[in-house]
Amino acid sequence: MKNVIPLVLFFIFAFSVMAQEGKKQQDIAAIKAMCGCYEVKFKYTETFAPEIDYEKHHDYTAAALEWAQLVEDKNNKLSIQHILVVNDTMVVKHWRQDWEYENQNVFHYDKDNAWNFKKLPAQDVKGQWTQKVFQVDDSPRYSGSATWIHADGKHYWENRTNAPLPRREYTKRKDYNVMLRGNRQEITDYGWVHEQDNDKILRQDGEEDVLLAQEKGYNIYTKVADQKCKLAQDWWVANHKFWGKVRDSWSKVYSREGKLMLNKVVDGQPLFMHFYPLEKEKAKTKEIARIIQKFVVDTPEKDAQGK
Amino acid sequence: MRRASKCFCSGVLFLTTFHFLGAQISPRLQKKINTAITTTYGVAAFELREVSTELEELSLDGDSLFEIVQDTEQLGYLYLGEAPSMKQVFDYIVMFDPDITIKKSKVLIYREDYGQQIGSQRWLKQFIGLSVTDVPMYSENIDAIAGATISAKNMTDAVGNVLKKMGVLKEKQVLP
Numbered sequence: 147m148k149n150v151i152p153l154v155l156f157f158i159f160a161f162s163v164m165a166q167e168g169k170k171q172q173d174i175a176a177i178k179a180m181c182g183c184y185e186v187k188f189k190y191t192e193t194f195a196p197e198i199d200y201e202k203h204h205d206y207t208a209a210a211l212e213w214a215q216l217v218e219d220k221n222n223k224l225s226i227q228h229i230l231v232v233n234d235t236m237v238v239k240h241w242r243q244d245w246e247y248e249n250q251n252v253f254h255y256d257k258d259n260a261w262n263f264k265k266l267p268a269q270d271v272k273g274q275w276t277q278k279v280f281q282v283d284d285s286p287r288y289s290g291s292a293t294w295i296h297a298d299g300k301h302y303w304e305n306r307t308n309a310p311l312p313r314r315e316y317t318k319r320k321d322y323n324v325m326l327r328g329n330r331q332e333i334t335d336y337g338w339v340h341e342q343d344n345d346k347i348l349r350q351d352g353e354e355d356v357l358l359a360q361e362k363g364y365n366i367y368t369k370v371a372d373q374k375c376k377l378a379q380d381w382w383v384a385n386h387k388f389w390g391k392v393r394d395s396w397s398k399v400y401s402r403e404g405k406l407m408l409n410k411v412v413d414g415q416p417l418f419m420h421f422y423p424l425e426k427e428k429a430k431t432k433e434i435a436r437i438i439q440k441f442v443v444d445t446p447e448k449d450a451q452g453k
Numbered sequence: 454m455r456r457a458s459k460c461f462c463s464g465v466l467f468l469t470t471f472h473f474l475g476a477q478i479s480p481r482l483q484k485k486i487n488t489a490i491t492t493t494y495g496v497a498a499f500e501l502r503e504v505s506t507e508l509e510e511l512s513l514d515g516d517s518l519f520e521i522v523q524d525t526e527q528l529g530y531l532y533l534g535e536a537p538s539m540k541q542v543f544d545y546i547v548m549f550d551p552d553i554t555i556k557k558s559k560v561l562i563y564r565e566d567y568g569q570q571i572g573s574q575r576w577l578k579q580f581i582g583l584s585v586t587d588v589p590m591y592s593e594n595i596d597a598i599a600g601a602t603i604s605a606k607n608m609t610d611a612v613g614n615v616l617k618k619m620g621v622l623k624e625k626q627v628l629p
Contacts, residue, residue, distance in 0.1 A: 197485075198543075198560050198561070198562070198563040198569055198571075198572030199485050199488075199489065199559050199560060199561045199562075199572060201492070201574055202574075
């Protein structure tokens with residue numbers, strides 16, 4: 147009997163490892179399922195506000211054709227670049243989402259274009275995936291870690307995290323400065339849906355966060371033939387090397403713990419405007435890094451905590 | 454009861470200079486009034502001048518009436534009042550164009566959980582455009598709100614009373 151116990155323990159261990167690997171492969175399949183060509187509908191509506199005199203803003207709706215390109219495919223990291231096709235004639239590099247398995251290095255938005263980079267304990271991220279979301283110029287937006295759930299025929303990941311204002315309100319709203327995003331990404335039989343339950347928050351130094359209003363959002367991605375996004379695919383073939391250099395340059399900036407504050411404009415222009423000529427001339431990493439560095443307001447306080 | 458006489462408001466300074474002389478209006482309410490005026494009239498800076506309404510046949514019952522002025526231009530009037538909800542009172546304003554038609558009404562502070570639907574502009578917009586000859590009647594020419602009957606009826610009556618008072622003030626040529 148004594149001889150059997152180690153064998154049983156071995157099988158339990160082996161089964162556990164196989165189950166864990168199987169779950170991870172399911173996660174990877176779910177993440178990769180977001181790649182491809184999609185018709186996207188964006189729908190947002192404000193729901194509740196604690197103050198009775200708050201006047202809800204108009205609903206926001208938009209539609210787009212978007213190509214989601216897998217740009218990095220490693221065992222513990224996947225990266226998806228989203229590219230818009232506008233009016234069948236124009237391509238616009240859109241957001242990027244990186245997914246990292248059992249990742250400890252995250253960035254959390256505070257306010258005023260500042261993020262706090264920190265390291266999470268390994269036990270806190272066991273089995274989890276961090277989603278890191280980046281702007282059109284590959285500067286940071288938000289990140290959060292959670293477990294992909296595969297149950298009851300559903301495949302989803304959800305997380306709450308602080309973020310800057312969304313692009314649709316970035317230049318229009320001044321009455322709040324932080325969006326506490328409730329992100330839920332679910333793979334569906336038609337594509338995937340990014341469902342959001344967001345809080346619009348006014349954050350000021352030394353004061354409690356003030357909730358201005360809540361909103362519900364749906365970004366609905368319906369899969370269509372890849373051919374419809376050929377323009378974006380071709381654009382990526384022509385430009386992926388440049389943007390690879392941009393990601394490399396940013397990754398050096400992100401290798402930190404503490405605060406990262408970025409200028410919104412330098413020489414009167416936001417960063418993505420600076421990148422247009424660099425992309426055209428297929429600039430070298432050194433030149434890209436030099437421009438990025440101009441936007442970095444370095445205040446490396448290690449314990450700069452977001453609220 | 455509130456007492457107020459005059460204040461100068463600047464959207465640039467944003468509330469820091471906003472106060473009613475001799476005020477019994479809370480900073481929270483002042484801030485909400487300022488926001489309401491700047492968003493409704495689309496102005497960054499304005500002056501609020503209290504309108505003296507000392508007439509024998511008219512009492513504002515502790516409410517206040519202001520003329521809203523930007524530089525030398527009259528933007529309109531703001532009536533600040535209180536009305537009962539189920540167990541408490543709520544603070545409301547009615548903003549007028551210079552010709553004394555309602556530009557917008559708002560509930561600024563509400564003090565209980567039931568009846569908060571009256572703050573929605575979907576409902577309040579029914580008062581926009583009413584003049585001193587109009588009589589808003591709850592459930593008749595003003596839609597009822599299920600679950601907020603008391604507050605909605607009281608707000609309707611309050612706006613009706615404000616219109617009546619503004620009619621008297623207009624007739625007696627008290628309004629600047």
